[in-house]
Amino acid sequence: MERPKTMPGVNCFECLPRERNEWSVLTGEELKLLAQAKKCRKYHAGESIFAIGEPSHGVYCIVSGGAAIRKIDEVGNSVLLHLVYPGETLGYRGVLLDEERRFGAEALGPSKICFIDRHTVRILLGRNPALGQQFLRRVVTDVDDAHDKLVRNATLSNRTKFVHLLLALMNRHGRTATDGSRVMELPLSRRDLASMIGARHETLSRIIGRLEEDGVARFSGRTVCVRHPHSLIDEIRPTLLS
Amino acid sequence: MERPKTMPGVNCFECLPRERNEWSVLTGEELKLLAQAKKCRKYHAGESIFAIGEPSHGVYCIVSGGAAIRKIDEVGNSVLLHLVYPGETLGYRGVLLDEERRFGAEALGPSKICFIDRHTVRILLGRNPALGQQFLRRVVTDVDDAHDKLVRNATLSNRTKFVHLLLALMNRHGRTATDGSRVMELPLSRRDLASMIGARHETLSRIIGRLEEDGVARFSGRTVCVRHPHSLIDEIRPTLLS
DNA sequence: CGCCAGGTTGATTTCGCTCAAGCAATGTGG
DNA sequence: CCACATTGCTTGAGCGAAATCAACCTGGCG
Structure with missing residues (x-):
């Protein structure tokens, strides 16, 4: 083992996907906080990341691989809503609204995904307003995509x-x-x-x-x-x- | 004319819908800025508020009445996406992403709607981080609604x-x-x-x-x-x- | 008055869903 | 290693829902 226990997780400082997403605006100090709070692990294809109904403990950030957002309705119909790819942050809804999960997420293939607990998210949001702005942009593009999809479905x-x-x-x-x-x-x-x-x-x-x-x-x-x-x-x- | 030129617009300080929306977190000083920057006017039923393709000059806040978000596709099919009601803010997408309008908006009935130019929005967002957080919550619930609608449409x-x-x-x-x-x-x-x-x-x-x-x-x-x-x-x- | 937009209704066709069978790949327990 | 379920996919037949095309109202409105 040439590399010690940091092995499974990517160091946030060197995380390539991070440099192109919301977290790119963090300063060195904040990055350090993020790096020691985040937990990174590997998922195998199809493994559940979080499930409908469970409390929203934090957000997830895809390092490699991908994830699918799934909703299962009351009669058991399963609908895939959205796919999420490296660099994208997942599960912000429940955390920002402080509600339980309304959709499930699962790994699309073998994936490496970091978890950031909601407490840390809140601290970072409070400490660096630019992070909130970044999230805002991100969520706005999401709502935009969803609206486009609605129009397509309708026509x-x-x-x-x-x-x-x-x-x-x-x-x-x-x-x-x-x-x-x-x-x-x-x-x-x-x-x-x-x-x-x-x-x-x-x-x-x-x-x-x-x-x-x-x-x-x-x-x-x-x-x-x-x-x-x-x-x-x-x-x-x-x-x-x- | 017992009431002077402030007549058409509602004074932000006394605006009831405002107390229940994103702008409720503004402090006295910021409210003053908002109050003198905003322009309020009446729309008659069906009147266009903004149209597809035009630059996003600012956001709109519904005081009374309502609005409909419409998309017209390349073959002329018109789709109503969403209805917006008093207290809700409209047109944030183009402003936050700094893009031109991708959807049109029109008054649902006789309505009173305030306009806040994007420069003022940016100033307020920069000055009061809580405003950004409010917007974040608002947009997250919007994306949530859109996702629910997508699931319903699918099933x-x-x-x-x-x-x-x-x-x-x-x-x-x-x-x-x-x-x-x-x-x-x-x-x-x-x-x-x-x-x-x-x-x-x-x-x-x-x-x-x-x-x-x-x-x-x-x-x-x-x-x-x-x-x-x-x-x-x-x-x-x-x-x-x- | 004629015109037109908005709405209803009918006839017909197309599309997509349901139910059902069959099949290949995979897994499992004996 | 085989018998047997299980899962994912395809295919077919029949049916129902919705789109399409078209006629025809109705109430404004110039």
């Missing part, structure tokens, strides 16, 4: 919504092959993909079938290949008349 | 979504008649109501017809009457099995 077909989702996933998880086609490994099951566009999994299955028929994309297990990336973009371009 | 039928909407409107606009039934004047056209649940106006028309058949509510023009208020609540209660 688009399931197929179009799914293509939007594919594009978003491709941005995060895709790589460009030598022949210019885009390939990715889906981080989610078909069921969860379906829930994200508000459709049944059978319906998604058929949509995928049609996308393959139309030569837009090829699906094999969790691997997706899009030969002509802008065929996807054409799909979502609204057919403007006149 | 509920148009009829159920409409009943949810009716209940929300009834809370704001309804009065209880002597016989215990609830009555309200709808603040929106059928088209806009339909857009709020992501349906066509013809579909909404039929849903309304069925609600009347089922004796849940009676519609006449923009007047709605619900004889047994909990018949609505029964509608949205999920049928829990076993």
